[in-house]
Amino acid sequence: MTPERYATIKRVLDQRQPDLTVITDEVHKGRNLSAIMRNCDAVGIDCMHCVVPQRGFRNFRGTDLGTHKWVDAEVYDSIDQPIDKLQKQGFQVVAAHLSDDAVDYREVDYTKPTALLMGTEKEGVSSEALAAADTHVTIPMVGMVESFNVSVACAIILVEAQRQRQLAGLYNTSRMDPDRYRTRLFRWCQP
């Protein structure tokens, strides 16, 4: 490992945001999950939370989630589990959802501990998850197609969260739990 690579790894770990995450509610296409992970990495998310449809479970673990090196994925089989767990840890759950009573996604304060909840490709966020979420946000659209691709919508909202957090100085000091930091550092330095 070159000193430059080591410095990059440390710089990235120093900017990880332990209080920002994504929950996917039965997003099932491997390429969408992979793209969402890539978005998570880009804004400093260390771990995402995926509710995986029963049938797809085995498939995902290996190919898309388990093998990804930079972002961890915790897998659940029902949506109440990650919502409940994160809310108990003080996270607000923000559901990305296309409805008239959702607010513009730029109106939310993402400097608070936040879990962004994304819905499945066809049906969107389940009614159970909508009821449990703290806020519903929407990205305004002016076209004929009614929604963005789920990984695209996820990125648009995460980049706004990143912008707010950058302004608030949340990327300026290392905020990850020291044990977790050391574990990641060790794993990422493996070839």
Added chain:
Amino acid sequence: MTPERYATIKRVLDQRQPDLTVITDEVHKGRNLSAIMRNCDAVGIDCMHCVVPQRGFRNFRGTDLGTHKWVDAEVYDSIDQPIDKLQKQGFQVVAAHLSDDAVDYREVDYTKPTALLMGTEKEGVSSEALAAADTHVTIPMVGMVESFNVSVACAIILVEAQRQRQLAGLYNTSRMDPDRYRTRLFRWCQP
């Protein structure tokens, strides 16, 4: 056709932005081109400009570009053609590119006539296109992976353009050429 559907079509056409477009520089994966089109539709782009790699040409016309109903695609075989054409029409060409001398994508004024140039999946924007572009913009990232998926990056920048144009009132009056408007209206009303 229901009166509601007709009203939706007219509302969408009334918000189309004749002076906003996307150029793709050999983006070749069908699903990326489709996702980029979906982004274009969402922010009111009527027509995009695609440089298609020689070999892929026949493939795209049918499956991804030609059949899309809401956004037109003009196809070229070299990048200087759409850049030259659009610059002569008064468009600024803004290349999305990961480099140190690129500016933050939020610093550009997208209320001017703008063509957003996206690079190919592996190599990014060609050096020829970078030289011809008026500005290079970048979306800041803090992770290990060095880039976003191309359709994701495209959406992030287009949504910023949309935000600026909404503030400037550019969605408030119909701005499309009347002949083109009538042609679209007729086509979109076909079952």
